[in-house]
Amino acid sequence: MINWHDIDTVLLDMDGTLLDLHFDNHFWLEYMPAKYAEKQGISLDAAKQHLEPIFVQTSGQLQWYCLDYWRQTLDLDMVAIKQEIAHLITLRPSTEAFLTALHQSKKQVVLITNAHQDSLSLKLERIALSHYFDYMITSHKYGYPKEQPPFWEHLAKEIHFDPSRALFIDDSLPILRSARDYGIKHLLAISRPDSKLPPKATEEFLGVDSYLSLLPIND
Structure with missing residues (x-):
């Protein structure tokens, strides 16, 4: 699938790529809306209806990934709420062997994530990942x-890589x-980022589920 002799730099997303996206999907779609409903004294359905347009408006923007933005917007301690379900943070299958x-x-080897630093820290407390990477960079x-061109320009200045000899794996098309x-x-797309959901179409990108299909790795 990959000719490793052509690769000098490996760029890896975190959520849905290394970690099972079930934690994040459950948090954003169910657990956090339930907490918001409880705080506001409204039904879960009403809370979801209120949150949906905010989700749509911020999708692909830095605010979507920013826990400070959500804390200010919803008056919720997002880190504390995430900690309540931190036991759901798990590696995707075969990730450890690949890393x-x-x-x-x-x-x-570089981790590049849109996750807020507090979210990254919480996940690193649950799953030891840092020793695998030369750099761990949050877009904040x-x-x-990562959806926007300036991210890549800043990244290139910091880690000095050749895009033509780089592999990037992410679950977001x-x-x-x-x-x-x-x-x-x-470029490779993760075809099943959430273990509780069926595989998704990776469209024009080659999809990968198990990292075992990428082994062995040659220098």
């Missing part, structure tokens, strides 16, 4: 999400398209 193989290679550091537009040559 171990990458770590043992000579390739530059740059002020732009809009983000993969943004990376492709920047010039990243090797």
Whole structure:
């Protein structure tokens, strides 16, 4: 699937790519709306109806991923609420074997996530990931999400990689398209980011479910 001799840098998303997206889907679609409904004294359906247009308006924007924005908008302690269901944070199947193989290679391995720093910290408390990476970068550091071109420009300045010799894996098709537009040559889409849901279409991108299909990795 990948000719590893053509790859110097591996860029990896976190949620839905390394970690099971079930935690995030459950949090945003069920658990947090229930907490908001409880705080406002309204039904869960009413809470979801209130939240839906806010979700649509912020989709693909940095605010969507910003826990500070949601805390201010909804008057909810988002970190505390996430901690209540932190036991749902788990690795996707075969992720550990894949990361171990990458770590043992000579390739530059970089985590790039839209997750807010507090969300990243919470997940790193549950799952030890940092030792696998040369860099761990949240888009909040740059002020732009991965969906937007300036993110990639800032990234290139920080880690100095050749887009034509980089592999990027993500579960978001809009983000993969943004990376492709920047010039990243090797792209893979996660076909089943949420273990509780069926696989999704990866459209123009080659899809991958198990990382075992990418092994072995050659220097």
